[in-house]
Amino acid sequence: MKKRVMIVDDSRLVRVQLGDVLEGTDYEIVAYCRSGEDAIAQYDEINPDIVTMDIIMQGMDGLDASEHILRKHPDARIIMVSSLAYDDTFERAKAIGAKGFVDKPFHKEQLLKVFEQALS
Numbered sequence: 001m002k003k004r005v006m007i008v009d010d011s012r013l014v015r016v017q018l019g020d021v022l023e024g025t026d027y028e029i030v031a032y033c034r035s036g037e038d039a040i041a042q043y044d045e046i047n048p049d050i051v052t053m054d055i056i057m058q059g060m061d062g063l064d065a066s067e068h069i070l071r072k073h074p075d076a077r078i079i080m081v082s083s084l085a086y087d088d089t090f091e092r093a094k095a096i097g098a099k100g101f102v103d104k105p106f107h108k109e110q111l112l113k114v115f116e117q118a119l120s
């Protein structure tokens, strides 16, 4: 059975790119969210195996949204996918309980590797 992925990103281009990269893999995208608020609202119902989470979005950012989701669902597997690759961002993501970090622009192999690690 395919693993169910929820994509959170305010960029339509990135959502399309992630969809393309996951096409034909063991993962299927079950939800697209455009904001942190949307992700929080949908997580309960969707209950995905993996979440890819953008950081910079209008309104609540991806770190705050992740913290919110992980407080309620400590076993959530959230992968930050962001160009905000700074040490303090890594540290905060880790402290919150994110399962991985993928830099933008992302590569398919790297993304799938981080997914596998998060699921193992």
Ligand SMILES: [Mg+2]
Pocket (backbone or CB within 6 Å): 009, 010, 011, 054, 055, 056, 057
């Ligand atoms: Mg963004």
